[in-house]
Amino acid sequence: xxxxxxxxxxxxxxxxxxxxxxxxxxxxxxxxxxxxxxxxxxxxxxxxxxxxxxxxxxxxxxxxxxxxxxxxxxxxxxxxxxxxxxxxxxxxxxxxxxxxxxxxxxxxxxxxxxxxxxxxxxxxxxxxxxxxxxxxxxxxxxxxxx
Numbered sequence: 001x002x003x004x005x006x007x008x009x010x011x012x013x014x015x016x017x018x019x020x021x022x023x024x025x026x027x028x029x030x031x032x033x034x035x036x037x038x039x040x041x042x043x044x045x046x047x048x049x050x051x052x053x054x055x056x057x058x059x060x061x062x063x064x065x066x067x068x069x070x071x072x073x074x075x076x077x078x079x080x081x082x083x084x085x086x087x088x089x090x091x092x093x094x095x096x097x098x099x100x101x102x103x104x105x106x107x108x109x110x111x112x113x114x115x116x117x118x119x120x121x122x123x124x125x126x127x128x129x130x131x132x133x134x135x136x137x138x139x140x141x142x143x144x145x146x
Contacts, residue, residue, distance in 0.1 A: 001022075001026065002023070002025060002026045002029060005030075006029060010030070010033065011033060011115075012033050012034075012035065012111065012114055012115065013030055013033060013034045013035070013069075014034075014035050014107070014111055015034065015035065015036045015037070015069065016036075016037045016103070016107065018036070021073065022069070024071050027069060027070065027071055030069075031121070032068065032120070032121030032122070033121075034068065034069035035066055035067070035068060035069070035079070035107075035110060035111065035114065036066070036067055036068075036069050036074070036076070037064060037065070037066050037103050037106070037107045038050070038064065038065045038066075038067065038074050039051065039064050039096070039099050039100075039103065040053075040054065040062065040063070040064070040065065041061065041062065041063045041064075041065060041081055041083055042065040042067060042074055042075075042078050042081075043074075043075070043078075044059070046073060046074035046075065047073060047074060050062075051092045051095045051096045051099065052092050054086065054095065055086070055090065055091070055092060055095065059086060060085065060086060061083045061084065061085055061086060062083070062084060062086050062095060062099060063081055063082045063083035063084055063099060063102060064081065064082050064099050064102050064103045064106060065078050065080070065081045065136065066078070066079045066080045066081075066106055066107055066110040067079060067126075068121050068126055070124075077121070077124070077125055077126035077133065078126070078133075078136040079110055079113075079119060079126045079128070079133065079136055079137065080106050080109065080110050080136050080137040080138070080139065081106070081136045081137070081138050081139070082102035082103075082105065082106045082138075082139040083138065083139075083140070084098060084099070084102065102139070105139065106139055109139075113128065
Protein backbone atom coordinates (compact mmCIF):
# COMPACT_ATOMS: atom_id res chain seq x y z
CA UNK A 1 0.00 0.00 0.00
CA UNK A 2 2.81 2.40 0.88
CA UNK A 3 4.51 1.93 -2.49
CA UNK A 4 1.28 2.37 -4.41
CA UNK A 5 0.28 5.60 -2.65
CA UNK A 6 3.75 7.12 -2.30
CA UNK A 7 4.15 7.54 -6.07
CA UNK A 8 1.27 10.05 -6.04
CA UNK A 9 2.93 12.17 -3.32
CA UNK A 10 -0.40 13.03 -1.69
CA UNK A 11 -0.70 16.18 0.35
CA UNK A 12 -3.47 14.55 2.37
CA UNK A 13 -4.79 11.06 2.92
CA UNK A 14 -8.39 11.25 4.14
CA UNK A 15 -9.57 7.93 5.53
CA UNK A 16 -13.20 7.00 6.06
CA UNK A 17 -14.29 3.46 6.73
CA UNK A 18 -10.76 2.18 6.17
CA UNK A 19 -10.74 -0.91 8.35
CA UNK A 20 -7.06 -1.85 8.20
CA UNK A 21 -4.30 -1.21 10.69
CA UNK A 22 -1.54 0.79 9.02
CA UNK A 23 2.12 -0.07 9.53
CA UNK A 24 4.37 2.28 11.50
CA UNK A 25 6.35 2.81 8.27
CA UNK A 26 3.23 3.92 6.40
CA UNK A 27 2.22 6.29 9.19
CA UNK A 28 5.75 7.74 9.42
CA UNK A 29 5.85 8.34 5.66
CA UNK A 30 2.64 10.38 5.73
CA UNK A 31 2.86 11.80 9.25
CA UNK A 32 0.77 14.91 9.67
CA UNK A 33 -0.98 14.29 6.35
CA UNK A 34 -3.51 11.64 7.36
CA UNK A 35 -6.94 12.36 8.76
CA UNK A 36 -9.50 9.80 9.88
CA UNK A 37 -13.18 10.08 10.75
CA UNK A 38 -14.25 7.90 13.66
CA UNK A 39 -17.83 7.24 14.79
CA UNK A 40 -17.48 8.14 18.46
CA UNK A 41 -16.52 11.06 20.66
CA UNK A 42 -12.90 10.08 21.09
CA UNK A 43 -11.26 9.04 23.31
CA UNK A 44 -14.44 7.07 24.10
CA UNK A 45 -15.07 3.89 22.12
CA UNK A 46 -11.90 3.54 20.08
CA UNK A 47 -11.91 0.73 17.56
CA UNK A 48 -14.94 -1.15 16.29
CA UNK A 49 -18.63 -1.44 17.22
CA UNK A 50 -18.80 2.09 18.58
CA UNK A 51 -22.57 2.51 18.40
CA UNK A 52 -23.28 -0.83 20.07
CA UNK A 53 -20.80 0.00 22.82
CA UNK A 54 -22.25 3.50 23.31
CA UNK A 55 -25.76 2.09 23.69
CA UNK A 56 -24.55 -0.62 26.07
CA UNK A 57 -22.83 2.05 28.17
CA UNK A 58 -26.05 4.12 28.16
CA UNK A 59 -24.19 7.31 27.31
CA UNK A 60 -26.28 10.47 27.02
CA UNK A 61 -24.28 11.79 24.06
CA UNK A 62 -22.55 10.19 21.12
CA UNK A 63 -21.10 11.50 17.87
CA UNK A 64 -18.07 11.47 15.64
CA UNK A 65 -14.49 12.71 15.68
CA UNK A 66 -11.94 13.72 13.07
CA UNK A 67 -8.37 13.06 14.17
CA UNK A 68 -4.85 12.93 12.81
CA UNK A 69 -3.62 9.37 12.38
CA UNK A 70 -0.78 8.24 14.62
CA UNK A 71 0.67 4.84 15.50
CA UNK A 72 -1.86 4.27 18.27
CA UNK A 73 -5.29 3.27 16.93
CA UNK A 74 -7.82 6.13 17.04
CA UNK A 75 -5.59 8.03 19.47
CA UNK A 76 -4.16 10.83 17.33
CA UNK A 77 -4.93 14.47 18.12
CA UNK A 78 -8.65 15.08 17.73
CA UNK A 79 -9.36 18.07 15.52
CA UNK A 80 -13.15 18.30 15.50
CA UNK A 81 -16.16 16.54 16.91
CA UNK A 82 -19.90 16.60 16.34
CA UNK A 83 -22.01 15.47 19.24
CA UNK A 84 -25.66 14.64 19.61
CA UNK A 85 -28.05 13.33 22.21
CA UNK A 86 -28.73 9.61 22.25
CA UNK A 87 -32.50 9.19 22.00
CA UNK A 88 -34.22 6.74 24.37
CA UNK A 89 -35.55 4.74 21.41
CA UNK A 90 -32.26 4.65 19.46
CA UNK A 91 -31.11 1.24 18.34
CA UNK A 92 -27.70 0.58 16.80
CA UNK A 93 -28.86 1.18 13.23
CA UNK A 94 -30.71 4.42 14.04
CA UNK A 95 -27.78 5.77 16.02
CA UNK A 96 -25.31 4.86 13.27
CA UNK A 97 -27.44 6.67 10.67
CA UNK A 98 -27.67 9.82 12.78
CA UNK A 99 -23.92 9.81 13.43
CA UNK A 100 -23.20 9.26 9.73
CA UNK A 101 -25.16 12.41 8.82
CA UNK A 102 -22.88 14.36 11.13
CA UNK A 103 -19.79 12.70 9.66
CA UNK A 104 -20.86 14.00 6.25
CA UNK A 105 -20.81 17.54 7.65
CA UNK A 106 -17.78 17.53 9.91
CA UNK A 107 -15.31 15.67 7.69
CA UNK A 108 -15.50 17.93 4.62
CA UNK A 109 -15.12 20.98 6.87
CA UNK A 110 -12.02 19.55 8.48
CA UNK A 111 -10.51 18.50 5.14
CA UNK A 112 -11.16 22.02 3.84
CA UNK A 113 -9.27 23.51 6.81
CA UNK A 114 -6.33 21.24 6.00
CA UNK A 115 -6.39 22.10 2.28
CA UNK A 116 -6.56 25.81 3.08
CA UNK A 117 -3.45 25.47 5.27
CA UNK A 118 -5.41 26.36 8.40
CA UNK A 119 -5.10 22.89 9.96
CA UNK A 120 -1.63 21.45 10.52
CA UNK A 121 0.11 18.83 12.61
CA UNK A 122 3.31 19.75 14.46
CA UNK A 123 5.12 18.46 17.53
CA UNK A 124 2.51 15.75 18.01
CA UNK A 125 -0.36 18.23 18.16
CA UNK A 126 -3.08 19.57 15.89
CA UNK A 127 -2.88 23.28 15.12
CA UNK A 128 -5.68 25.43 13.75
CA UNK A 129 -5.09 28.96 12.48
CA UNK A 130 -1.58 29.01 13.96
CA UNK A 131 -2.54 27.93 17.49
CA UNK A 132 -2.41 24.49 19.06
CA UNK A 133 -5.83 22.97 19.62
CA UNK A 134 -6.33 22.60 23.34
CA UNK A 135 -9.61 20.81 22.69
CA UNK A 136 -11.37 19.75 19.50
CA UNK A 137 -13.58 22.15 17.60
CA UNK A 138 -17.08 21.08 18.63
CA UNK A 139 -19.99 21.23 16.24
CA UNK A 140 -23.27 21.36 18.06
CA UNK A 141 -26.35 19.37 17.19
CA UNK A 142 -27.87 22.56 15.75
CA UNK A 143 -24.86 23.17 13.47
CA UNK A 144 -25.16 19.64 12.10
CA UNK A 145 -28.87 19.68 11.31
CA UNK A 146 -29.94 20.01 7.71
